[in-house]
Amino acid sequence: MARYKLTLAYDGSNFAGSQKQANARTVQGELEKALQQIGWTGASVLMAGRTDTGVHASGQVAAFDFSEWNQNSEKLIKAINAKLPSDIAIKKLQIAKAEFHPRFDAVSRTYHYRLFYNPIRDPLREKIAWRVRAKFDAEALKECASLFLGKHDFSAYGSKTSPDGTTIRTITKCQWKKKPQGEWQFEVSADAFLYRMVRRMVHVQVSFAQGKCSLKDVRDALSNKKVILPSGLAPAHGLTLVEVEY
Numbered sequence: 001m002a003r004y005k006l007t008l009a010y011d012g013s014n015f016a017g018s019q020k021q022a023n024a025r026t027v028q029g030e031l032e033k034a035l036q037q038i039g040w041t042g043a044s045v046l047m048a049g050r051t052d053t054g055v056h057a058s059g060q061v062a063a064f065d066f067s068e069w070n071q072n073s074e075k076l077i078k079a080i081n082a083k084l085p086s087d088i089a090i091k092k093l094q095i096a097k098a099e100f101h102p103r104f105d106a107v108s109r110t111y112h113y114r115l116f117y118n119p120i121r122d123p124l125r126e127k128i129a130w131r132v133r134a135k136f137d138a139e140a141l142k143e144c145a146s147l148f149l150g151k152h153d154f155s156a157y158g159s160k161t162s163p164d165g166t167t168i169r170t171i172t173k174c175q176w177k178k179k180p181q182g183e184w185q186f187e188v189s190a191d192a193f194l195y196r197m198v199r200r201m202v203h204v205q206v207s208f209a210q211g212k213c214s215l216k217d218v219r220d221a222l223s224n225k226k227v228i229l230p231s232g233l234a235p236a237h238g239l240t241l242v243e244v245e246y
Contacts, residue, residue: 004093007059010060018060019047047061057241063096110188111198115234116184119133142176158197161194161195174189203234
């Protein structure tokens, strides 16, 4: 019996998230279907983390045990990809330690969020980036991002991932980068993330850059002070899980 670690990329547009659900199309569900077609008989694939409906990935990590494969890893990648739908692909596959767990062994996760300002619809770009309809101050985005660095209570920016979990997280990278065609990319790395945390952070930063809240409000919310921040989330389609580090 060998445990395989694989890196997945997927277009989240037509998935109800990554985690398997009984009556919905999910990344985990499609991966397990593909594995079953090549002889896998396991109960469940292990995933590094859960992505929401509509969220994309270029570096999601999964693991599964397989005793029936007697060829090399390259042929296993080809065999699984041949059975996967066109909106999922395995980028890399390797044999891992028997006790490897993609979620619990992870030390860092990195997400990117893409957005641009345009009052006019841009259907192709809007598939993978948020079109912000009201102008914002890009320099304000950069200033706001620095506040999130370090260890904070992010209860104002996300929900616990388990009933007995903590809302304390440590962010090691948090910055905005300018991209071609007026696009901005938010890059954030942390030991772990709360449910919908990145989308909430992006929404609040854009709200600040549009003058809807103050820098003090953003900072105070990280100190667990009672602050009323603009409600809402950045749309899921602008978010991509790009890397999980071990």
